[in-house]
Amino acid sequence: MCTWKGETKIGVVGVPFDKGQPRIGVANGPNAIRKAGLVDKLRNILNSRSKHQGGRLREHHVRAQQRNRKKVPNMREYAHVACCNCELSKKVEQIIREGQICLTLGGDHSIGIGTVDGHIKAKNKDVCILWIDAHADLNTNKTSTTGNVHGMPMALLASELADYWPYLPGMDWQQPVVSIRNVAYIGLRSVDSYERLVIDKLGITAFGMGEVEDYGISTVVNMALEKIDPERERSIHVSFDIDALDALEAPSTGTCVRGGLTLREGVHAMEMVHRTGRLGALDLVEVNPSIGTEQDVKRTIEAAIHVIQAAFGHSRKGLSPGNPTLPV
Ligand SMILES: NC(=[NH2+])NCCC[C@H](N)C(=O)O
Ligand SMILES: [Mn+2]
Numbered sequence: 472m473c474t475w476k477g478e479t480k481i482g483v484v485g486v487p488f489d490k491g492q493p494r495i496g497v498a499n500g501p502n503a504i505r506k507a508g509l510v511d512k513l514r515n516i517l518n519s520r521s522k523h524q525g526g527r528l529r530e531h532h533v534r535a536q537q538r539n540r541k542k543v544p545n546m547r548e549y550a551h552v553a554c555c556n557c558e559l560s561k562k563v564e565q566i567i568r569e570g571q572i573c574l575t576l577g578g579d580h581s582i583g584i585g586t587v588d589g590h591i592k593a594k595n596k597d598v599c600i601l602w603i604d605a606h607a608d609l610n611t612n613k614t615s616t617t618g619n620v621h622g623m624p625m626a627l628l629a630s631e632l633a634d635y636w637p638y639l640p641g642m643d644w645q646q647p648v649v650s651i652r653n654v655a656y657i658g659l660r661s662v663d664s665y666e667r668l669v670i671d672k673l674g675i676t677a678f679g680m681g682e683v684e685d686y687g688i689s690t691v692v693n694m695a696l697e698k699i700d701p702e703r704e705r706s707i708h709v710s711f712d713i714d715a716l717d718a719l720e721a722p723s724t725g726t727c728v729r730g731g732l733t734l735r736e737g738v739h740a741m742e743m744v745h746r747t748g749r750l751g752a753l754d755l756v757e758v759n760p761s762i763g764t765e766q767d768v769k770r771t772i773e774a775a776i777h778v779i780q781a782a783f784g785h786s787r788k789g790l791s792p793g794n795p796t797l798p799v
């Protein structure tokens with residue numbers, strides 16, 4: 472289990488992958504986020520921790536080459552997606568096994584297949600998932616109206632949906648082993664009708680924007696964690712699609728939907744996850760620096776960085792300097 476007692480290690484993986492959706496630019500997400508100073512900001516957080524705690528950060532990349540030409544009906548660029556996620560899963564598994572908390576920068580949300588798979592392999596299935604997103608990403612190739620795989624990762628991961636998929640060549644490394652009982656959605660507001668059917672039929676824990684409105688973000692996060700991890704012992708995987716945030720906060724993304732989370736709500740949710748001491752992996756996906764004006768891009772990247780910093784312990788009340796003596 473990852474705890475914040477003792478040294479904290481963070482492994483940052485950039486995945487410049489865009490084949491899960493049709494718009495160009497999202498592959499530049501990781502670079503744009505790093506360029507805006509993410510790594511230094513995370514190092515500052517680690518340095519603010521006291522001497523015996525401290526921390527280390529390592530950077531990694533996953534760049535996958537397509538190795539086959541296998542096709543699956545209504546899954547665009549299938550071979551690329553299968554190949555990238557295979558590499559990514561191995562990388563994430565290795566990072567978590569080494570005791571690092573894994574931060575994956577996307578890329579489009581199809582990379583959630585590999586990150587969750589790797590986390591589950593490293594932790595022997597003792598994982599629960601917060602999928603923070605405007606969308607449920609729960610389509611199969613039979614229900615998707617777009618054929619974009621970034622709308623399918625949760626359906627590929629869920630054991631309860633295994634029988635609804637055809638044989639997927641080149642995906643044998645990936646077994647749908649996540650029970651939907653250990654998954655909660657937060658921020659939904661654009662759910663396709665078959666996705667709605669699946670959520671209702673399987674009783675998936677799902678907090679849409681209506682529930683965020685009714686209960687407030689803090690209660691929603693507590694209810695979500697209580698449902699998916701009542702014993703409070705699982706490693707938490709947060710898959711944060713930047714489009715969970717309102718289009719005003721994060722305009723530079725491919726499928727933005729208005730009426731979403733404020734940045735304050737996103738940050739607060741991540742602060743709560745941090746306080747559990749059980750964050751095992753965080754994905755931050757779908758930042759597309761080719762969409763919108765320069766201002767839009769800047770705002771979106773800043774929002775992404777605030778969300779990430781909160782998950783790794785940045786405090787809006789201010790961080791201590793690490794060295795507890797006041798300079799004279
Ligand atoms: N990760 C995302 N932004 N997903 C958007 C999915 C949109 C739509 N439900 C689809 O399946 O195509
Ligand atoms: Mn989304």
Ligand SMILES: [Mn+2]
Nearest residue numbers: 580604608712
């Ligand atoms: Mn998504």
